[in-house]
Amino acid sequence: MATKTQAKIPVVDLSNLDLKPGTKTWFSARKDVCRALEEYGCFVAEISNKIPSELHNAISSSFAKLFEFPTEAKMKFTSERPFHGYFSTPKYERLVIDNATSTDVTQEFTNIFWPNGNHHVRESADSYVKLMAELDKMVTKMVFENYGVGDYYNSHMESTTHSFGIIKYNEPQKTGTNNGLANHTDKHFTTILHQNRVKGLEIKTKDGEWIDFDPSPSSFIFLAGDGLQVWSNDRIKACMHRVLLAENLETRYSLGLFSHNNKTICVPEELVDEEHPLHYKPINLRDYAQEQNRLVAYGKELSLEVFCGV
């Protein structure tokens, strides 16, 4: 299983999502995934045989319809979590569904917009969430095993929930490039993104260079969040990323699966040694996101060092 580069972001072929732990192909993919995460905080997961074109088309057809509802209708979709529910800024609008792996939840979500249900939107959301959650679980298992603490994977997953976000960027101004989303790291554990063909996502390398993600129907980008940085005691750094929108004829949509953990995240004792002294106190990611939300009003970004650095 070779790793190649796509504008320098490592690409790992995970087309076989049914990879069996313990097999040669699993170990080889695990090595590629972890090396990429340590070097870049992200990698492109190529899953060509798993994404039917109808599913990819759902971004521009089914999900686009959601944003055509009047603002009052979209505002009815609320959440107690910061940055979840319906959220809009002059640059973009987003709908983020909590606990999205539950089909009851996606049903409730579609019923807000279509009281008699909308089979197509609901099915598309369910299929995306299922595919992305499978990918997230597989990669997380690889990471835990890679550091010799695979035994902690099940309890970590038991306290993990996934939210699903659908983001629509507003048309950029007619001149130059436009900042769609400022530089940030994600405040939860991990993120997986999938886009229509419109470019815009960039990630920052260790050398401070920004490189583009070239979206395609069969590629998902997996990003380490701040939670994974804490858990790994800095072996994997959260991926700094941003969205720049060039002038395009097409609207940019992005789909995201965000993994949260409802327990306190601690560095496993096996990951602390002379070479890797403890960097972080235990962190509750929900409190961390809430504090970040409070600071957003002042245009500030919260850092892990300030919130829970040792």
Ligand SMILES: O=C(O)CCC(=O)C(=O)O
């Ligand atoms: O639109 C994108 O591709 C990036 C979205 C993102 O970074 C986020 O939702 O945190």
Ligand SMILES: [Fe+2]
């Ligand atoms: Fe992000």
